[in-house]
Amino acid sequence: MEIVLSGIRSTGHLHLGNYYGALRNYIKMQDNYNCFFFIADLHSLTTHPHPDDFHAGVRTILAEYLASGLDPEKSAIFVQSDVPEILELYILLNMISYKGELERTTSFKDKVRQQPDNINAGLLTYPVLMASDILIHRANLVPVGKDQEQHLEMARVLARRFNTFYNSPVFPEPKAFNFGDDLVKVPGLDGSGKMGKSEGNGIYLCDDEQTIRKKVMKAVTDSGPTEPNSPMPDSVANLFTLLNIVSKKESVAHFMESYNNCTIRYGDLKKQLAEDICAQTLPIKARIEEIYKDEDYLRKVVKRGTDLARESANATLKEVRKAVGFRSFLNSDD
Numbered sequence: 213m214e215i216v217l218s219g220i221r222s223t224g225h226l227h228l229g230n231y232y233g234a235l236r237n238y239i240k241m242q243d244n245y246n247c248f249f250f251i252a253d254l255h256s257l258t259t260h261p262h263p264d265d266f267h268a269g270v271r272t273i274l275a276e277y278l279a280s281g282l283d284p285e286k287s288a289i290f291v292q293s294d295v296p297e298i299l300e301l302y303i304l305l306n307m308i309s310y311k312g313e314l315e316r317t318t319s320f321k322d323k324v325r326q327q328p329d330n331i332n333a334g335l336l337t338y339p340v341l342m343a344s345d346i347l348i349h350r351a352n353l354v355p356v357g358k359d360q361e362q363h364l365e366m367a368r369v370l371a372r373r374f375n376t377f378y379n380s381p382v383f384p385e386p387k388a389f390n391f392g393d394d395l396v397k398v399p400g401l402d403g404s405g406k407m408g409k410s411e412g413n414g415i416y417l418c419d420d421e422q423t424i425r426k427k428v429m430k431a432v433t434d435s436g437p438t439e440p441n442s443p444m445p446d447s448v449a450n451l452f453t454l455l456n457i458v459s460k461k462e463s464v465a466h467f468m469e470s471y472n473n474c475t476i477r478y479g480d481l482k483k484q485l486a487e488d489i490c491a492q493t494l495p496i497k498a499r500i501e502e503i504y505k506d507e508d509y510l511r512k513v514v515k516r517g518t519d520l521a522r523e524s525a526n527a528t529l530k531e532v533r534k535a536v537g538f539r540s541f542l543n544s545d546d
């Protein structure tokens with residue numbers, strides 16, 4: 213069975229971008245693959261969360277994973293910092309990662325712009341830690357959104373480089389995965405770019421009906437097309453992208469036709485969009501709180517997931533250590 217791995221940082225709540233870009237694929241993959249899904253709490257440290265909030269952040273994502281349908285009987289669900297093997301691989305991969313290539317990563321350049329006072333080394337080597345998460349399980353497929361494409365490329369480069377450098381075929385080359393043809397980029401409703409936690413434009417799985425309606429109704433549009441088949445401004449195209457993701461084909465076709473013949477009423481489109489988002493997210497929301505509170509259940513889920521993850525990670529690390537040339541004085545069969 214092919215091995216699948218993916219994770220989400222423990223910053224804030226999950227939004228539609230996380231759900232449609234990543235989580236929904238995780239849920240669909242559980243039956244047919246050997247799946248590992250985790251909470252990337254170490255990655256979230258690059259932005260220096262307050263220690264008082266740190267654990268709640270992890271617990272939030274765990275509860276939202278489970279409420280969305282991740283099944284601990286089918287997938288190994290764990291927290292990154294509970295698997296120290298990842299960090300040993302991280303240090304080894306750092307030795308074959310070069311400053312120049314890390315500085316050229318788009319996500320690093322973005323962060324340098326966004327947080328000029330906190331350009332820490334963890335940001336620079338973020339893709340190396342991500343590659344370690346993936347390669348420690350020798351994963352073949354990594355369900356992610358479009359924004360992670362470059363990081364996946366880096367994981368492939370490092371897998372290949374390690375295998376060549378140490379002349380040992382330890383790692384397969386992991387591929388980004390989506391059930392559709394292309395990786396998904398869920399847009400924000402503010403007329404620009406992607407939906408994101410730091411962009412402040414998210415619709416969250418834990419939002420209630422009224423909040424969702426309000427956010428959707430406030431979405432940026434223009435004054436409407438005045439000529440048939442006019443090109444679409446980005447803000448309106450974004451609404452259609454969302455509609456394509458959450459609504460029935462007939463709804464999309466209906467609004468597309470009314471856009472093209474200039475009869476569209478954006479209010480109607482937004483109402484439909486809000487309703488279709490609610491239909492998908494409200495059942496998830498209804499489960500989050502109860503799961504969040506169930507400490508015993510969460511502990512059991514993570515215990516099982518961590519055991520599976522560490523077993524898989526240790527098997528890989530053994531091969532890695534052999535390839536690098538470690539031989540311990542302490543353990544004669546190492």
Ligand code: TYM
Pocket residue numbers: 217218219220221222228229230231232233234252255341342343345346354355356357358359360363396397398399406407408
């Ligand atoms: P993170 O926490 O930023 O996002 C988690 C997942 O959600 C996807 N995503 C989106 N997809 C489509 N449209 C959007 N607007 C959108 N916003 C977020 C992301 O593509 C991602 O799949 N570095 C990763 C976490 C990570 C990881 C890994 C992922 C750490 N190690 C190993 C896979 C494998 C991150 O920051 O994701």
